[in-house]
Amino acid sequence: MTLHANFRTGYVAIIGRPNVGKSTLLNKLVKQKISITSKKAQTTRFRINGILTDKQTQFVFVDTPGFQTHYTSGLNAAMNRVVTQSMREVNVILFVLEAMCLDQRDIAVLKILPANVPIILVVNKIDKLADKNRLLPFLGEVAQVVKFSDIIPVSAMYKIQLAELLNTIRNYLPVSEPLYDKDEITDRSERFLAGEFIREKLFRLVGDEIPYSTSVVIDQFKLENHLHKVYATILVDKPNQKAIIIGKKGEKLKQIASQARKDMELLFGEKVYLEVWVKVKGGWADSESVLRNLGYE
Structure with a gap:
C-alpha cells in the first residue's frame, strides 16, 4: 500500500x-x-x-x-x-x-x-x-x-x-508515520481476546442471573500444529453463582464455551480447543492483588 x-x-x-x-x-x-x-x-x-x-x-x-x-x-x-x-x-x-x-x-x-x-x-x-x-x-x-x-x-x-x-x-490527527503495521487491527494479544470472548458469552447467555462481579482468567494459551489450546477459569463470588453458570448437567457452561470458541476461530483463522472451569473466589472485585493479576492498574 x-x-x-x-x-x-x-x-x-x-x-x-x-x-x-x-x-x-x-x-x-x-x-x-x-x-x-x-x-x-x-x-x-x-x-x-x-x-x-x-x-x-x-x-x-x-x-x-x-x-x-x-x-x-x-x-x-x-x-x-x-x-x-x-x-x-x-x-x-x-x-x-x-x-x-x-x-x-x-x-x-x-x-x-x-x-x-x-x-x-x-x-x-x-x-x-x-x-x-x-x-x-x-x-x-x-x-x-x-x-x-x-x-x-x-x-x-x-x-x-x-x-x-x-x-x-x-482532520484532527497530526502528520506522522504509522505506528503499527497496516494489517494490524489491535494491540491486544490473542490470549487476551480469548478471555474477552468467554466473558462476553457469559454476560450474554447468563445475563441478569449473575451479578456483575465475574471475570475470566486464561490459565494456559498455546499453539500446537495450527491448533490453539485455551484453558480458562471463570471467577465468581459465591457457590450459587457457580451453579448458575454451569447449568443443569453442565449445559450452560458448554454453551458459553462453544460460542466463545467459534468467535476465537473466526478471529484467529485456525481451530481452537477450549476448556472452561468455574471457580469461587469471594471478594475478588475488591482485592487489589487479584485485580492487579487480572491486568488492572
Whole structure:
C-alpha cells in the first residue's frame, strides 16, 4: 500500500457512559470484532486499541470502559482510572451519546473531558429515531453543555455516516508515520481476546442471573500444529453463582464455551480447543492483588 505524502496517525479515545454503543462503534470502524458487547452495563473493562489503516491515515481507536459515576468496588474504580488516563494520551476524543438521551450520567462524563483535546460528539443509534426532525433540537441542547469541535450523528450498528466520521477525525490527527503495521487491527494479544470472548458469552447467555462481579482468567494459551489450546477459569463470588453458570448437567457452561470458541476461530483463522472451569473466589472485585493479576492498574 502506497502511503499518502501527508500521512496522518493518531490516537482517538472513545468515551461515554455505559451502554451507548462504544464497543460496537469500534468494531464497525475497524471492520473486525475485537471489543466485546452485551446489554449488560460495563461489559468493557479494559482499554483496547483498535487500528484502522488506509492510504491517508492510521487511526488508533482507544475503546474504554463506560465511566461509572457511582462506583462501589475496586473494580469500578480501576476502570474509571483507565478512562481518565486514556483521555490524557490521545489526539481526539469521541464522546458517544445515545440519540435523544442526555441525563446526569452523560453530563458527569462531559465535565471530566479535558479542555485541550478536540472533542467530537458522536450521537449514536439514530436508526432508532422514528422522527428525525427531533434530532436537530437535541443536538442544540447538548451543544449548550460543552463546546464540541464537531458533531456527527451515526448509527454504529448499521454503519450510517461512519465514513463521514472518519473523514472528520482525520482532520484532527497530526502528520506522522504509522505506528503499527497496516494489517494490524489491535494491540491486544490473542490470549487476551480469548478471555474477552468467554466473558462476553457469559454476560450474554447468563445475563441478569449473575451479578456483575465475574471475570475470566486464561490459565494456559498455546499453539500446537495450527491448533490453539485455551484453558480458562471463570471467577465468581459465591457457590450459587457457580451453579448458575454451569447449568443443569453442565449445559450452560458448554454453551458459553462453544460460542466463545467459534468467535476465537473466526478471529484467529485456525481451530481452537477450549476448556472452561468455574471457580469461587469471594471478594475478588475488591482485592487489589487479584485485580492487579487480572491486568488492572
